[in-house]
Amino acid sequence: MNQPIDTSSTVQKQLGRLFDDISATLPSRCAHIECKNPRKEIIEMALVPGNEDSAEFGAIFLDGDLYAAFFGRGKLSTTYECPWEFNLRRSDGLEKQLAVIERMCLAVIAGRCEHRLGRLSIRGTINVSEQEVYQVTDLPLFPPRRQRQLIQYAPYYPGAESHSRSFPKLSL
Secondary structure, eight states, X not given: OOOXXXXXXXXXXXXXXXXXXXXXXXXXXXXXXXXXXXXXXXXXXXXXXXXXTSOEEEXXXXXXXXXXXXXXXXXXXXXEETTGGGTOOGGGHHHHHHHHHHHHHHHHHTTOEEEEEOSSOEEEEXXXXXXXXXXXXXXXXXXXXXXXXXXXXXXXXXXXHHHHTTOOOOOO
């Protein structure tokens, strides 16, 4: 009798635990975790809010390794490649990458993120704190029709801004 083989990597398991831990601190039905496998070598894991005005936050794995983090809603999304757009070095390792993902995720939950639509680009900003801001500019395949617009995402639930500052440090 053949046993199913667990193809998820250690990195995916650690990030899955991180998302599970964050999700457990949220009010019920506030958000859920989705895992997609659009192609054989790519897996996307995301925290999807129930509030339609809030942004999803997730990670992309390529061949079992952490490739990037993303946030947005629907077709409007920006991607932060790991490790350079996390403001880390390649030698910093998985623990520091997961710590950045945790802080970014908590900021998105609190609604401290936005997209600025330009003529040919989308700039995504996640404000973790005054000292820690993550910005990336993506050139979408099909530029948005609306030009020069700011999309400010809402918190996942009322009071998320103050609650996110009191999230316990999650153990990986």
